[in-house]
Amino acid sequence: MGFEDWAAEPINWVFLAVALATTVSGLRVVTSPNVVHAALFLVAALAGTAAIFLLLAAEFLAWVLVLVYIGAVIVLFLFGIMITRAPTGRDEAEVDHGRRLPAVLVSTALFILLLWGLVSQWGDTTLDSVTAGTPTSVLAEGLLGRFVFPFEVVGFVLLAALVGGITIARRDLSPAEEKERESR
Numbered sequence: 001m002g003f004e005d006w007a008a009e010p011i012n013w014v015f016l017a018v019a020l021a022t023t024v025s026g027l028r029v030v031t032s033p034n035v036v037h038a039a040l041f042l043v044a045a046l047a048g049t050a051a052i053f054l055l056l057a058a059e060f061l062a063w064v065l066v067l068v069y070i071g072a073v074i075v076l077f078l079f080g081i082m083i084t085r086a087p088t089g090r091d092e093a094e095v096d097h098g099r100r101l102p103a104v105l106v107s108t109a110l111f112i113l114l115l116w117g118l119v120s121q122w123g124d125t126t127l128d129s130v131t132a133g134t135p136t137s138v139l140a141e142g143l144l145g146r147f148v149f150p151f152e153v154v155g156f157v158l159l160a161a162l163v164g165g166i167t168i169a170r171r172d173l174s175p176a177e178e179k180e181r182e183s184r
Contacts, residue, residue, distance in 0.1 A: 015055055022048025039077050046070050060136045 006012050025045035032038040046069050053062035143151050 011055065018048050018051045018055065022052065035081055036078065039074055043070055043074050060139065
């Protein structure tokens with residue numbers, strides 16, 4: 001398939017636009033100095049990912065992504081920021097601009113290394129034809145049959161991350177605060 005064949009299909013241009021918007025949103029998630037703006041860019045990146053799932057005829061995965069991640073996790077994240085009154089921006093005095101170039105160089109080198117490894121491992125591999133509208137039961141059989149162990153491991157890793165986050169976020173009370181808490 002040459003470029004002319006690729007360009008003749010409108011769906012390819014739609015995919016390219018959605019992928020570009022998703023990539024830009026993902027980059028803005030990690031480069032935005034404001035936490036609320038980063039969360040909103042994450043919503044855009046997840047919506048773009050859901051759109052790509054829709055283009056791949058994986059409607060179930062697209063709507064699960066929208067409902068679970070955009071509908072629940074991001075809303076919870078934004079409420080957490082707003083209720084705790086956490087600082088949403090960063091102080092420019094804290095930013096070390098001298099580390100930007102090494103960070104860009106290291107991340108570019110790691111990306112090239114990852115890309116080289118993927119291409120050398122699976123460069124000539126082609127995917128089997130996927131039938132549009134694969135039933136949800138096939139996905140369920142995969143998750144709860146063949147891949148049940150990795151699925152459970154991911155659950156325990158997420159639980160460990162949750163406990164670790166709570167432990168890190170918990171602050172110790174001063175003796176005066178402890179007395180006030182006990183007196184209530």
